[in-house]
Amino acid sequence: MVLQAVASGIALGLVYAGIGAGFSLIWSTGRLLNLAHGEFVLAGGYILFVLCQGIGWPWPVALAATVLGGALLGAVLPPLVRRLPWREVDGLAMTLGVAFALQNLLVLGASATYRVLPGGTWSRTIALGPVSLSRVALMGAAAAVAALVGLDLWLRLSWTGSGLRAVSQSRPAAASLGISPARMEWVAFLAGGALATGAGGLVLLTRFLTPGEGPAWTLVALAVVFLSRRPRAGALLAAGVALGVAESLATVIAGGGWREIVASACVLLWLLFPGRTALADA
């Protein structure tokens, strides 16, 4: 049972890494801690649900469309935060407002009913030695790893990626080199939104959704980013897996309700531990 929990935790944790990657990208380039990130994840799940259940698209196609939808959602943020004089705190409050508005819009559009995709051939399990995982969980984990590795390569090797990295370190220095911080911010918000909704789509493939879960997903993103310490694919994947395994083990040992306690405890311990420099203080 413990081995099975660890395996499920690893698969889930890889998707968590994808959620954390979007959050990390928006924070490092846009200097914005996006409290609406969890609602972006949920929105991704709901978009995928409508496309698969409402229109009948196959989920891989629907997932691609969800990622595009997420980029549009990410585009909501730059015009809102651009004029904020004190982005560190006002940006948090702004994204909290966006999160609350999105949460209510999701309730309005999808009601508070739990949504889940019905099982099919993809939900069949594959035995991997002593453990077994559903095909869709494996596919989701593989998609998350591919997205993170692709993101890392893009940031390291592409022209835009080097611009994003330059802006994340020093906006004035980047501007003096002819890199537009505002443009890079747009790119980061679009990519961050796409990663969040894509991860939300992957979440829906393996579990249910309900509109009130947004803050819990935001905490997952925060926990992954705090645990990873560095916005690199490897660190994010390791942090996501650690969180996923911890949550799965907590579920096995203490029950399903302890899941969200794990992520919130990680964030709390990180912030309140003496001598620790928090993300926002860096």
Place this chain on the structure above:
Amino acid sequence: MRERWRFLLPWSIALGAEGIAVSVLDRYGIQVVAFGLLYAALATSWSFMRAAGLFSFGQAAFFGVGALTQAWLVVVGGASPWLALCVSAAAGGLAAVPMIPGLRLSPASFGLATLAYAMFLRGLAGNALASGPEGFLLPKISGFDGPAAPVVATLAVLVLAVGLAYEAFLGRPSGRAAAALRQSPETTISLGIGLVSARWAPLTLSAATTAMAGALYAHLVGSVETAVVFSSGFSVVPLVLGMLGGALNPLGGLVGTLALFPLDELLLRPAIPQAHGLAYGIALCGLLLLRPEGLLGARTPRIPAAAVAPRRPRGARRLAVRSLTVRRGGTTVLRDVSFEIEPGQILRVLGANGAGKTSLLLAIAGRLPAAGGAVLLGDTPPPRGVAARARRGVGRTFQAPRPYPEWTVRENVALAAERGGAPGDVEKLLDELDLASLSDRPAGRLSVGEGKRLELARVLALGSGLLLLDEPLAGLSPAAAERVSGAIERRRREGAVVVWVEHGPAAGDLASRLLVLEGGETRFFGSPGDWDAAREAGA
């Protein structure tokens, strides 16, 4: 007196109007008024925390604790609602204790911590407590059944009490310290004000009053569901209402509630009952873009003009630095540095960029810990931390000025004088540094040179016996530099110990000792004359 009436009048009108409304309304109407009062109390409690520079995104933590404690005591313990109300408030205050380490964090990080705390407590309450996620159904108790008169009246008293406590807080030294922290934490710590000591009272009071509102909510609704009382709505709605009225104003919570709550309750809730919270999300975004200071704007406490500055430096003792080694981010920035200076001496610290000059000042001030060696004041090591050392007479200026932008030049100096607590004259000090003509100007509008003079005036007003000065003459005109040098020289003659980092010649002219740093190590320590002789010999 007039100030007090100006504050009390709107409260009296608003609460009087609510009282009249309650006497003529039906049960639903009274319920609406009761919820209005509940949110006004929550919004004012949230703003109270904001006054100390704290931003809470998780007031639902304290609200939930209050509601659950009340319900548990009444349902399981059979306690009187009044007794339970007191215990619930205490439980809210206790629930704030785990957040005390977070008082050292930046406002954004503290906000994240409160958000996580609310989620943590929600999970804990839903799983670990006997109630489980279902919560409690409260029994019908005479006077505490729904929007009954005692509940509504207690809510009205709570609104008034939180507002008055906030108002009283702003008028006290602790309120001024909190306002100082909100504007410039580093400067405030350098005046001897600790982050935790200045912020714990607003945090605890805000938590206790929020918990009390949660306890009254339990009777208002008649049931307590864990997922509901810890839900984000009880964090977001008070924040929106507080910010709408003006978070830095004791009346802000009440005004914000009067402005938005009736609109929500009378128009939006009937139209879109499931998603009426949309209005609060949109209002928050619009507010931040259009009027972030809120409808009433900030009410920054003023620094009393009667506050006085010291005449003589206090706590002037020999400064001894013994084999000091300091590391920053894994790099050794000071290695085995030693020197001693006596009261009435100026030590000039010289060195190229990156030689370790500022790190030396930070280590003496308590901002950087020593990885090896020691700093001694007299014969004893000073206490740990900047604030504690500032209270023992260690004063510092910043290389780039860090004034309190919302206060005038006079108020900036008067606050330091108040913290220093010795007799003197603020006006004389402003005159000494040629700041008298700028005394009523907000410090946020000073030039760099003027800001530099204010930096020195502030540290002199504090009356520190050990002055750590980081390039106080940089960017000053020759006339201003002469005034500043003269002021420092006078403090030296009065017995202060001065450690002066400066590239220009003025500090060298006044210095009795010279420390030359190179790559974090001591290249020379002695008299300026010996240094000149050594250089000539070397040349």
